[in-house]
Amino acid sequence: MTDTPEISALRREYVAAGLHRHDMLADPLDQFRGWMHSALEAHPDDATSMTLATADADGWPSARIVLLKRFDSEGFCWFTDFRSEKGVQLEQNPKAELMFYWRGLERQVRVRGRVERLPYNDGETYFHQRPRGSQLSAAASTQSHAVDHRATLEQRVSELDQAYAGEVIPCPETWGGYCLIPHQYEFWQGRENRLHDRFRYTLVDGIWQLERLQP
Incomplete structure (x- = not known):
């Protein structure tokens, strides 16, 4: 295919400082909050953009960019049409993953968990703020x-x-919010020579367990 751009030879070097176990806070939500603060300072327009990955009842995946509108101890929230592809898939399979990528900071965060609809009043309130x-x-x-x-x-x-x-x-009754309740986080920091730093938090019996992953 002569008209296909040559992308296999493209390279990018990561030069950010490392991420060490002693840098990681006990609660992944606090860790995320700190990273989000840095992202908002660096690139406020894109910091809250996140990839939402879902799958239907047959296991077919789909992913799209949505905007994070709230995060706290209850979970990570966004708003959409319940009749959308993501809405239908979440009805069939209420499990999903979020992924934040902050290129300027050479960082990404993955958050996995089950998803619940927010109360109608939450969606109505946000709808009228738009x-x-x-x-x-x-x-x-x-x-x-x-x-x-x-x-x-x-x-x-x-x-x-x-x-x-x-x-x-x-506000239409078919429009509102979702909340992902995390049971796993992964924090990724790009490093030189692709020897990236990765730490994963997993909720086990109500306690967050932290482990380093190989790149």
């Missing part, structure tokens, strides 16, 4: 479903905007 245009798009679209033309979507948005002119747009 710009009106985002509310209209969410209410007019059946996410991940086929549509004949973009003009169809634009017409739905226009009609909805007129229907609620000067009024609050109601």
Whole structure:
């Protein structure tokens, strides 16, 4: 294939400082909080972008970028249309993994766990914090479903905007939040010569166990 770019020879060197066991906090949430703070300082526009990986009942995986909207002792939260591909898959198989990649810091974090829907009120509150245009798009679209033309979507948005002119747009019952409740974290720090540092936390009988992984 002569028109295929040659990518096998591309190289990138990692030069960040190392990650040692004594650097790792006892609670992975505290460790994540510190890394997120650094990411927000370095690249605030992209720090909360995360890959959400799900799988359907037959085991077929899918992944996409979503935005982290909250994280605390309850878990990691995001919002979407329940009828979307991810929503359908999470209904079939409520297990998922999140992955954060902060290129400028040469770091990534993986968080694995089970997923639960947030209460409707949580979704409604966040829905009304969004710009009106985002509310209209969410209410007019059946996410991940086929549509004949973009003009169809634009017409739905226009009609909805007129229907609620000067009024609050109601949050659809099909739209809301999810929360991933972690049982495993992995912190990865890029290192020179690909001898990366990796530490994994696993929840065992209510206690976080920490181990170093080979790169």
